[in-house]
Amino acid sequence: MSGKSVNRTHPDYTIYIEKCRALHRKYQPLIEAEEARQKAAVPNWRTCLDALETIERRRLEVQHNTELKKLQQEYAYLFTEEEP
DSSP states (O other): OOOEEEOTTSTTHHHHHHHHHHHHHHHHHHHHHHHHHHHHHOTTTTTOHHHHSOHHHHHHHHHHHHHHHHHHHHTGGGEEEOOO
């Protein structure tokens, strides 16, 4: 299985990781709050998992993933293809 490896010794790696963490800190509380709101609205949420996939939660996840992809593209030079 091939994938990409990251150059952890590059000086920009720490900047990249901090930006990833900041992105996570920005969206995770919003996603968790939306999930908590849905759990409160759906008493038997464990059997209604589809109800937890709200439009708002999905929108937040898409925004997070879009910003993460932009960040990955910005720092693409840190990643190299692994040899099979």
